[in-house]
Amino acid sequence: MTVPPLKKQRTQPETANARIYEATASAPVNIAVIKYWGKRSEALMLPTNSSLSLTLDQDQLQSKTTVRVVVDADGKENDAALWLNGNREKLSGRVTALLARMRALRVTKEAKDASIPRLASKPLLIASVNNFPTAAGLASSASGLACLAFAVNAALQLELPPADISALARLGSGSACRSLFGGFVAWDMGSKPDGSDSVARQVASETHWPNMCALILVASATQKEMPSTAGMQTTVETSPLLQHRIQAVVPDRMAAIEKAIAARDFDSFAEITMRDSNQFHAVCLDTFPPIFYLNHVSHRVISLITMYNQVKSKSNGRKYTVAYTFDAGPNAVLYLLKEDVAEVLRLVNSYFPNGVDAASSSAVDEYYGLSKQFLKAESKAVEQAEQALEAEVSKGVKKFEESGGLKRIIYTTIGDGPRILGAGNAGEGISLFTEAGVPK
Numbered sequence: 001m002t003v004p005p006l007k008k009q010r011t012q013p014e015t016a017n018a019r020i021y022e023a024t025a026s027a028p029v030n031i032a033v034i035k036y037w038g039k040r041s042e043a044l045m046l047p048t049n050s051s052l053s054l055t056l057d058q059d060q061l062q063s064k065t066t067v068r069v070v071v072d073a074d075g076k077e078n079d080a081a082l083w084l085n086g087n088r089e090k091l092s093g094r095v096t097a098l099l100a101r102m103r104a105l106r107v108t109k110e111a112k113d114a115s116i117p118r119l120a121s122k123p124l125l126i127a128s129v130n131n132f133p134t135a136a137g138l139a140s141s142a143s144g145l146a147c148l149a150f151a152v153n154a155a156l157q158l159e160l161p162p163a164d165i166s167a168l169a170r171l172g173s174g175s176a177c178r179s180l181f182g183g184f185v186a187w188d189m190g191s192k193p194d195g196s197d198s199v200a201r202q203v204a205s206e207t208h209w210p211n212m213c214a215l216i217l218v219a220s221a222t223q224k225e226m227p228s229t230a231g232m233q234t235t236v237e238t239s240p241l242l243q244h245r246i247q248a249v250v251p252d253r254m255a256a257i258e259k260a261i262a263a264r265d266f267d268s269f270a271e272i273t274m275r276d277s278n279q280f281h282a283v284c285l286d287t288f289p290p291i292f293y294l295n296h297v298s299h300r301v302i303s304l305i306t307m308y309n310q311v312k313s314k315s316n317g318r319k320y321t322v323a324y325t326f327d328a329g330p331n332a333v334l335y336l337l338k339e340d341v342a343e344v345l346r347l348v349n350s351y352f353p354n355g356v357d358a359a360s361s362s363a364v365d366e367y368y369g370l371s372k373q374f375l376k377a378e379s380k381a382v383e384q385a386e387q388a389l390e391a392e393v394s395k396g397v398k399k400f401e402e403s404g405g406l407k408r409i410i411y412t413t414i415g416d417g418p419r420i421l422g423a424g425n426a427g428e429g430i431s432l433f434t435e436a437g438v439p440k
């Protein structure tokens with residue numbers, strides 16, 4: 001790495017407006033309801049099927065990234081350094097390719113306009129933090145790579161529209177292309193060999209379905225054994241079920257779920273979501289050798305939600321009250337409507353003893369986060385109704401024996417796309433670097 005010695009960095013602005021050389025951005029996580037799993041081109045990062053996700057509120061889960069252009073040093077073409085959660089990381093081939101593409105766009109811009117600063121060949125310092133577990137099946141690569149592309153666009157002053165940044169983010173991680181938009185987002189697989197029609201688009205904004213929200217039941221926050229990239233490649237090579245999914249299942253599901261979202265039809269949305277999660281994990285099992293992302297806690301969550309939906313439908317007349325979906329890990333993401341969160345949370349609590357209620361208030365805060373607001377005492381009538389419901393549910397599903405099956409619960413709503421938090425002078429305010437270029 002030939003990033004220049006940090007102490008030589010200029011502390012005075014090179015121009016009257018030094019803001020141009022650094023940008024800090026935040027970007028949201030997205031959790032798919034129609035899963036992307038498989039590439040038809042690894043070089044161009046093109047998927048074997050379309051997918052659709054919900055963007056989660058970045059005030060809860062986010063990646064935050066500062067990109068600094070070191071203006072007073074000349075670097076080699078690909079000179080860059082990355083710190084992730086405070087640790088220096090080797091740049092992956094994909095991130096290197098992404099940065100090279102973005103620098104090439106700056107080269108073109110500079111060639112057309114002699115008056116703009118020469119930034120294209122300057123080294124880049126990048127610091128990023130995730131406020132949730134990294135590489136644990138909670139879509140950190142999606143928010144992380146979307147945030148990187150968004151911040152580089154600002155730091156290099158490329159002024160690209162979100163759709164173009166999305167296509168660049170895709171080069172870093174496929175699912176990242178969906179995190180460039182808020183609300184409900186489709187990634188159309190496209191059919192052109194050059195990938196120009198494989199693009200993400202907003203299906204509905206974050207305000208479209210205001211009471212839609214998510215409860216994430218964290219069953220494990222440790223790094224998964226089989227990364228998505230390697231896992232899906234083996235699936236493409238070995239699973240006959242994947243071919244059926246690609247050809248006969250996903251196209252209809254994409255159309256149906258877009259319709260369900262447009263009509264705010266939760267029953268259809270929920271059934272498609274659960275079926276697609278099930279099929280994604282079936283495809284993992286059909287991979288040879290098989291890939292297991294769900295564990296015994298995940299299975300128990302599926303049984304609990306299935307039973308709850310059945311019992312609840314007798315009183316509320318809806319086929320489904322909660323939809324579960326699982327990414328490449330054991331953590332459940334439950335999509336549900338706000339008015340149902342309190343009851344579902346108490347049910348989850350009674351099935352998964354957590355041992356924290358009696359403990360210190362900081363342990364309670366850590367376990368429940370924002371979902372704590374739903375735990376307030378209810379009237380006697382509500383309590384009795386919930387007890388009756390729990391008794392019914394317990395006929396079909398056993399309680400989890402040990403405490404600690406779930407590590408944490410995250411409550412969040414649907415949110416907007418990436419934001420620029422600041423483009424200030426080196427080291428100031430929101431920046432993840434000190435003035436001397438050391439990650440804070």
Ligand SMILES: Nc1ncnc2c1ncn2[C@@H]1O[C@H](COP(=O)(O)OP(=O)(O)OP(=O)(O)O)[C@@H](O)[C@H]1O
Binds near residue numbers: 128129133138142145
């Ligand atoms: N903030 C970030 N900035 C840059 N790269 C990041 C960031 N966060 C995560 N990554 C990259 O993404 C990798 C994790 O991706 P991976 O697909 O294995 O897990 P995940 O995204 O958490 O889970 P999944 O995509 O299956 O839901 C990290 O090892 C790192 O290389």
Ligand SMILES: C[C@@](O)(CCOP(=O)(O)OP(=O)(O)O)CC(=O)O
Binds near residue numbers: 141142328
């Ligand atoms: C299960 C998933 O979360 C898989 C995400 O895979 P990644 O986007 O992490 O994979 P790469 O493109 O190889 O970086 C489903 C989804 O988000 O659609």
